[in-house]
Amino acid sequence: MTSLTEKLKEEERKGFLRFSTAGSVDDGKSTLIGRLLHDSKNVYEDHFKAISKDRRADEQPDWALLTDGLKAEREQGITIDVAYRYFATAKRKYIIADTPGHEQYTRNMATGASTADLTIILIDARNGVLPQSRRHAFIASLLQIPHIIVAVNKMDLMDYSEEVFNSIRDEFGDFAARLQVSDIRFMPISALMGDNVVERSERMPWYNGESLLEILDNIYIDSDRNLVDLRFPVQSVLRPDQNFRGFSGQIASGVMRKGDELMALPSMKTSKVASIVTFDGELDEAFPPQSVTVTLEDEIDISRGDMLVHVHNRPRIERQFEAMVVWMDEDQLDVDETYYIKHTTQTTQAMISELRYRVDINTLSKEDADTLVVNEIGRIVFLSHQPLKYDAYEKNRATGSIIMIHPVTNRTVGAGMIIEREPSEALPARMEHGEGAVTHRDRKGKVELTERMERMKQRPVTIWFTGLVSVGKRSVAQELERRLFDRKAHGVMLDGGALREGLSRDLGFATADIAEHLRRMAETARLLNDHGQIAVCSVVSPEAGLRRQARDIIGKERYIEVFLDAPLEWCEEQDETGLYAKARKGDIKNLAGVNMPYERPEHSDLTLRMDQVDVNTAVEQILDLLETRNIFHN
């Protein structure tokens, strides 16, 4: 049956998207999901029969009955727990976490959001923006969900009015602007009538966007997988017989290869990867989210809760850490209690050094607090018995998240997102009332970026040149830096080769080294941007995942990718470094285009055919792009 093989191949190619839905109690979430499932033909006949029972033929079925699974919910007509739903279209497979909007169940919204790539916030067009909608947007930003869709529902009850939609969009947009949200979209729908859910509606000709399902099918999901920083939390030590000793776990981030030199934390002992073992055979490399078993060349002491990382790329190892915590328990936070903390595969006890502040979710202001009650959010400084090996949540969801467990009730009482910690002396012990928006990356120093931008008359961005060796990256970067200077802009060129002589001089050309090199360049660029400077980076950066990583470090709104394109043969002809010749002879490995793939960028901001334009023309085009992006303010 070849048709089946083809069908399975098709299945293989399907993308995978996890999203959560949130909204106030009567916004019609369950109806929307029921509608999505039904109209995309994912509801079974017997289920459909059950929800259409007792309805006249001309009445809409009670869609919510499809998802409100618990008796208490059906009786009260509200959703009280996270329900997971599964459906598929020709393009993607979906997992929906349907979360309640009722205030007392806000913790469930955080639960659903913790694994989501996207969230849909529903707003009842009749009621406009409610505190609950703000709360959800805030939690979505706190949990760093990359995409938010605000669906203004029940448009059928407001005569499909554009004005109603626009005023809600503007009000919500003003609020969202104060949050760290990278992508937010607004759309008008009627879940009950099916407008703009699966099919675009003819009743709202003023809306030109895609239907909800089209957006879900087509949205470009940045994988939040981090392929740069290898983090392998050890789940267990596998020792079936005298000859085998392996460390089992799931790769949280980064790429591990056979032969890589690894460091075990917290012991700091090093060894090399001897093999990566799976039931289906040994692997040469492993990456997230694979579950594998690793053996090392040397016998070093490693146990559950330890972490294997690359020698030159380590997380923080500290007993003191700070996190934004969503309080989830009916019993309030007791700052004198010692809680259990579960972080990756490690469980340790921790005391509360300080509750710095509570965030008022409606106004985003920080307030003094002695405790947190259920559904409140606050910033806590912890002191743990054992050190954690952590990264900031913003950089690494897997190694930046914790849960808090009460030592007596054993309930999960809090969920925390670890934040980049400033030196404690830089932080005020208590926050003033009514301060501005909470930012996840509080900045050091007394000079605000906005002040620098005003003086420098520019918006700091990073122009990231990617392309094969000898395509002309350095020449273009040099010329661009000169031209920026001439027009009194402030730019700094960061050259991959130059960096390798200093900052990255401990790194070679193994794949992991290349990744670390790029991470350092991206961090440097970010530092420059944070201080108002335009960064001009020229580095091969052959892998799409690594470029995405660089973009994430630098910030999406600051990252401008310029792809310098030319045929490989042309680059080889231009080559003065001799690298191509060496690679052809097999003397060097990992030269992009020759013995390592160069993944062509698909979404560059600008592509220049370097075999067809000269350096000056190239630089002109880049400056034009910067003009259109309003980088220069004079």
Next chain:
Amino acid sequence: MTTYRISHLKHLEAESIHIIREVAAEFDNPVMLYSVGKDSSVMVRLAQKAFYPGRVPFPLLHIDTSYKYREMYEFRDRFCEENDLDLVVHGNRKAVADGANPYDLGTQACCGLLKTRALLDGLNAGGYDAAFGGARRDEEKSRAKERIYSFRDAFGQWDPKNQRPELWNLYNARLKKGESIRVFPLSNWTELDVWHYIYYENIPIVPMYFAREREVVDLNGTLIPVKNFPFPKALAGKPVKKIMCRFRSLGCSPCTGAIPSTATNLEGIIDEMVSVRTSERANRVIDHDQEGSMERKKREGYF
């Protein structure tokens, strides 16, 4: 070349292995519920993968109602033998001896005695603090709300309003004496995923899943095979038909019917799945005997 992406199925597999390893590492005495069905077969394969090259470090527990089909018993014993698995069988012997059956007791009371009671006794007898089950959230509405680690009190009961929040992949394994956890490593799998996985991984399943000609009686739309049926009286006088059919899910012979089907192999089943329009448990008499019946059974300690 490499994009560092894996298929949807491999993704699910990695997640399930992570869960199984967490449980093995954090609990003193886990056990894996084994129902002989396709989901159990998949779950066992995932456990083998989780501990390879070692063997599965916990036993399988089969709750035997005594009403399973003969093919299931044969398959169970051969499967455990061939895969070097420790099998524990537990049943409510007293109720079986007393002749408990769904016709005299009704399906609810019968399930209560032969499944729920037997399960709770079996877990107690073994002193297990964690029990894996092969349930999936896409099976039934109340299952859709179940956590991956489902907390049960000392009586094995589920309180849907008092579930522990479950964030990221951080599972709370802390228990007091007598409490236990039911763990569902296949939570995020769909029925289609399970079949695809069986196909890719070449996992053995009970032949009852495949269609062949069977002599059946149509009881309110449920096709009950007459061969070896333990309650011939219930079928007396009803016309026996010979039709191509298969079982979509396996349960006790009085309460699990076959569906008409021509799918004689895995390819056929998957083909059928892609176009199927009724849910998997529609052929289970027990699930829809009363609104909310699955939720009620779960509250009482059922899986």
